[in-house]
Amino acid sequence: MRYAAKKLFTLIITLFIVSLLAFLAFQIIPGDPTTAMLGTQATPEARAELQAELGLDRPVPVRYWDWLTSFLTGDFGESYSYRLPVAGLLGEKLAITGVLILMAFLFTIVLSIPLGILAGSIRNPVLDKLMTALDQVVMSVPSFFLGILTCYLFGTLLRVFVPGDFVSYTQDWGAFLSYLILPALSIALPRVAMTVKMLRGSILEQLGEDYVRTARSRGLPRGEILRRHVLKNALLPVITFLAVSAAEIMTSSIIVEQVFTIPGVGRLLLSSISNRDFPVVQAIVVILAAWIVVVNLVADVLYQLADPRIRLR
Structure with missing residues (x-):
């Protein structure tokens, strides 16, 4: 029982670290999803409006917490490209x-x-x-x-x-x-x-x-x-x-x-x-x-x- 509990704890910590790294990685790599969705000719106003719609204008810790809590309930968010629930897409x-x-x-x-x-x-x-x-x-x-x-x-x-x-x-x-x-x-x-x-x-x-x-x-x-x-x-x-x-x-x-x-x-x-x-x-x-x-x-x-x-x- 002690061995199983230790392994389960390690599993939870590992997945938490992976989720954090996966979320933060896309905050630092070059590229903007609004540019991919609207194209390079989009105006700054249009990109700002889409960022607000997608919630990308909020602080990173807030967005990560919202994403994590939703993920744990089975809500993986909405795809930017397909505009469909990620869970259904997967x-x-x-x-x-x-x-x-x-x-x-x-x-x-x-x-x-x-x-x-x-x-x-x-x-x-x-x-x-x-x-x-x-x-x-x-x-x-x-x-x-x-x-x-x-x-x-x-x-x-x-x-x-x-x-x-x-x-x-x-x-x-x-x-x-x-x-x-x-x-x-x-x-x-x-x-x-x-x-x-x-x-x-x-x-x-x-x-x-x-x-x-x-x-x-x-x-x-x-x-x-x-x-x-x-x-x-x-x-x-x-x-x-x-x-x-x-x-x-x-x-x-x-x-x-x-x-x-x-x-x-x-x-x-x-x-x-x-x-x-x-x-x-x-x-x-x-x-x-x-x-x-x-x-x-x-x-x-x-x-x-x-x-x-x-x-x-």
């Missing part, structure tokens, strides 16, 4: 990005665990070196570059899909999910390679432990030793890494959405930064920060549950 975007993140995470688990076990238990030195080299290559390629290659190969050459086209889940769930497969794989593959490398190293480390030699001396087959003893211990650091990968997948999805022109949170964030749409950017930044903090908290809890011998202080 609804569909968060659903699209959430499905993309979930698919990428599932691909990471489904592909990395079997490949990592195979890489850690393989006995052929040639095949082992080949898998290690391939793993290093895939791990070093950024997700956005994989996305570009995927668009060119499957979109331009093989014409499996039309680059730039998109089907919303509100129209056709099947087409929506099929369109997200390649972007999700582009995000997942570098993390699959990292997880395979980690699991392989963890398995090889466990195979050198005394309990494995004892099991061998008792005549237990190699496969049974791996299945009953080695994997249970080797998977412990991988569980934490996979949980943390959920946060990394979220950040990668922002760029990959641009490559595949997916109308998710990433594209909305980048366009809102360009348009100085502060309420939208602030809401997205805080939501993304909350996701990262919660994921790291879950990773800590999972690690404790996986190994009761660990007691974090």
